[in-house]
Amino acid sequence: MxxxxxxxxxxxxxxxxxxxxxxxxxxxxxxxxxxxxxxxxxxxxxxxxxxxxxxxxxxxxxxxxxxxxxxxxxxxxxxxxxxxxxxxxxxxxxxxxxxxxxxxxxxxxxxxxxxxxxxxxxxxxxxxxxxxxxxxxxxxxxxxxxxxxxxxxxxxxxxxxxxxxxxxxxxxxxxxxxxxxxxxxxNAELENVKIFLDTMLDSIPSGIITADLEGNIKTLNKYATELFGYDYLEMKNMNISDVFSEWSNAVKAIKKKESFLDEDVFVKANRNILQLNLSVHPILDHKRKLKDVVYVFKEVKKVRKLANKIMGRQAIYTFDKIIGTNKDFVESVQFAKKISDSRSTILIMGESGTGKEVFAQSIHNHSRRRKESFVAINCGAIPKNLIESELFGYAEGAFTGAKRSGHPGKFEIADGGTIFLDEIGEMPLDMQTRLLRVIEEGTVSRVGSTNEVVVDVRIIAATNKKLSDEVKKGNFRKDLFYRLNVLPLKLMPLRERKEDIPLLIDYFMDRISKRINKKQVEISANHMEKLLNYNWPGNIRELENLIELMLNTEKVPNFLDLIDTKSGSDLDYTVLDDDLTLEQVEKEHIIKVLKSSNGNITNSAKTLGIGRNTLYRKIKKHKINCSKFEQCSSLGRG
Missing domain, CATH: 3.30.450.40 (GAF domain)
Incomplete structure (x- = not known):
């Protein structure tokens, strides 16, 4: 001893x-x-x-x-x-x-x-x-x-x-x-020792209820009483149908030996309606016959974190990856940092390619929400008939082919974190009304459901349009514009901060060369001057794409010698070598990407780093025959 x-x-x-x-x-x-x-x-x-x-x-x-x-x-x-x-x-x-x-x-x-x-x-x-x-x-x-x-x-x-x-x-x-x-x-099965049972159940952060095949509640843990807002004895004398009206469907699935796991359901708590995640498991007797049923209720927010890793987009950019020394640009970065922790809505304005999503992700990662979900959605890339279900989700039976138990929308997935609404100016007017309600009330309702779900989401919107003009044209709601424009952030085009071009070239040259395993290309003083004097209509995205082209071809493209910096036209010039034009390279590359995505315009545009409308124009310009691609067979025939 x-x-x-x-x-x-x-x-x-x-x-x-x-x-x-x-x-x-x-x-x-x-x-x-x-x-x-x-x-x-x-x-x-x-x-x-x-x-x-x-x-x-x-x-x-x-x-x-x-x-x-x-x-x-x-x-x-x-x-x-x-x-x-x-x-x-x-x-x-x-x-x-x-x-x-x-x-x-x-x-x-x-x-x-x-x-x-x-x-x-x-x-x-x-x-x-x-x-x-x-x-x-x-x-x-x-x-x-x-x-x-x-x-x-x-x-x-x-x-x-x-x-x-x-x-x-x-x-x-x-x-x-x-x-x-x-x-x-x-997370193993509960030990079959009575002395540990109650404590183990109370330590699990899920509402666990066992009931017989008639729905009579037999046991429950402390978390279940907290989740539903009843005291222990009150809930012990209830039937499972008192909190979960669709319980019989779950039991039928278990009896048929079908799984009933991670289903989103609505339950009746003491004072309100809750949306929870439910998994149902059978309890078998010694003869392997179904005796009781275990209901495991989890808060949807916790489940959403895992779901977002699978179906959502993670914020990877931070402010240290935003390059620039221009005084006005640095002030924009400092302003973005300052407002990162604000609960107010941010509206990021800037031309295409200026890095609006990079700023949105950096703001998220600089905020207290950095460990929560970051969900991005391009309002201009989703068909109008699908945008409502994408944003707000849908309930079971909302339409033909709807998933059993429904499907969460982006706002539910982003609960606790940030949602980035890119190309907000493309949002249909009826959806603008629903978005305004979400901002004002902090709740969402799935398509086909009357149940309101409380969400805590920080909204960052972005546009390359002048929304005030869209308001005058009747394309955008004035009240929504004022709700979004609480914290306006205007991003400068690259032509207004040309002193940052050498820094950006060095940054992209270093990063991309490592990614594609290519040696860096030396840019002469003459070519650097041309790059500095070019007006960059595609902004930073255009510069990044040009650097990637240099690294892949392992030389400065000849067409830089032919740039007329006074004309302000795009980089759409002559040859890369003696027998292959830049337009031919672009056409072949677009065909290659379309093939790899089986003609999916959205995925192809994303791979190319351009918008869908831009891709449509280039397909028409290069007279690409899409008949062999299933998903864009109606394009490029004229």
Whole structure:
């Protein structure tokens, strides 16, 4: 029980540290602010351990014992016990925030459990400091699933009343905590041990309800009562149909041995309607017959984070990837940083190719929402008959072919994060009305449903149009324009900050050469002058594409020599070499991309880095025959 070698070696270390046996208090006790930070950091560990500490204390309650939970460094996180002995402990400042490790308070069971990494009992004079000689302490280290010590559980009582089994009780409690940690981290099936069942269920952040085949609720966890807004007894006497009216469909699926997993459903809580994610699982008896059903309700927002990794777009750009030294441009960047954490709507205005989405992503990544979803949608690239369901989702049965249980829209997927509405000027008027309502009320309703879902979404819109002119033309709602234009951000065209062109060329040359594994191309002073004097109608995107062309051909294209910088025309000139024109290169490249995407215009335009309308014009210009491509067979025949 007490390894004398441990005691002897520990006492010697204390002497070497210069500790006095007469000290009463730990040399390190955290102040209020640091203690609050510590408690918050260890909140989950404390919460998980508390039921087992209480159960351990219940065995010795009234016998002058107290229990202590410490972290991996010996800092006290929690203390409970009988009044008399607890009063003595507090007089010695054995309180949350006090460190019980060897260097701060000498030899004790908690310090030895940490240094020797094993359960230990220390009694009477085996403690280094005299103030602890009246007690016997039993302690054991708590390990996580990786085997690392994350804390210590200790039971202390007067030496004359401590039983040899005290250490055994502590070890049993620690084993229970470690099993709980293992079950929680691995999401494994619940242990079939009654002593752990209630605590394990309460530790899972999902509403879990079991019901018989008639829907009578048999068990539920604490989270379910919080989720639905009822107390435990009230909900225990309810039928599952009282909260989930479509429960019979789930049971039918289970009876047919069909899966019912990760379905979005609407449920009736105490005071409102909630949208939750539901998975249903069968409970079979010993004869493998269906006996009961388990309903696992999760908050949609948490599920959406995983879904967004699959179907949404992640924000990858940050402000350090935005290149420029132009004074006005730098001021725009600083303004964008300043408004990143604002809840107000941002309207980014600028010509095509000026980097509107780069700014939108950078704003998101500079905000407190950086760990949440970033969802981008091009309002001009979605057919008008689909944009409503894309933005707001649809309910089950909303239209022919609708997915069972419906489908979430981009606003639901972006809940908690940012939604980027590119080409907002292309949004149909009826959708503008719905968008205005989302901004004003903070709720969305799926197509075919009357249920309102609360969403917390930061909206960033972008346009290459002058929306005020669109308002005058009747193409854009005035009230929506004012709602969007709360924080206007105007991006400069490249021709107005030409001093940044050499920086951008170096940046793109370095980044693209590494991506495509090509050596960098040297640009002569003459060619650099031409690039500086060119008006860049395609802005930064055009410059980036030109650098990629240089790297792929491993030379500066000959057509740069023929640029008339006074004409202001596009880069649409003569030859790359002796027998292949730039237009021929462009045509062949467009055909290649169309082939690879089976004629999908949206995907092809995205690959080429141009808009759909631009691609349509180029197909017509180059007289590309699309009849062999299934998805654009009606184009290019004239």
């Amino acid at each position: 007490i390894n004398k070698r441990y005691i002897k070696e520990s006492h010697q270390r204390c002497i070497d540290l210069g500790l006095s046996k007469k000290i009463k208090y730990s040399k390190k006790i955290l102040g209020n602010e640091k203690l609050q930070d510590k408690m918050e950091n260890k909140r989950e560990f404390i919460t998980l351990s508390k039921p087992f500490i209480s159960k351990l204390y219940d065995f010795v309650k009234g016998s002058n014992f107290f229990t202590i939970l410490t972290d991996e460094k010996g800092c006290i996180l929690d203390v409970i016990g009988d009044d008399k002995i607890l009063s003595e402990a507090f007089s010695l400042k054995m309180i949350p925030g006090a460190y019980m490790d060897e260097k701060n308070i000498g030899t004790n069971a908690m310090s030895l459990a940490l240094t020797e990494k094993t359960p230990v009992q220390v009694s009477g004079a085996d403690h280094f400091i005299t103030a602890y000689h009246r007690w016997t302490c039993s302690a054991a280290p708590i390990r996580d699933t990786k085997g690392e010590i994350i804390g210590v559980l200790n039971l202390t009582g007067y030496s004359d009343s401590v039983h040899p089994h005290s250490l055994g009780m502590v070890v049993a409690a620690v084993n229970a905590i470690e099993k709980m940690l293992e079950a929680k981290s691995s």
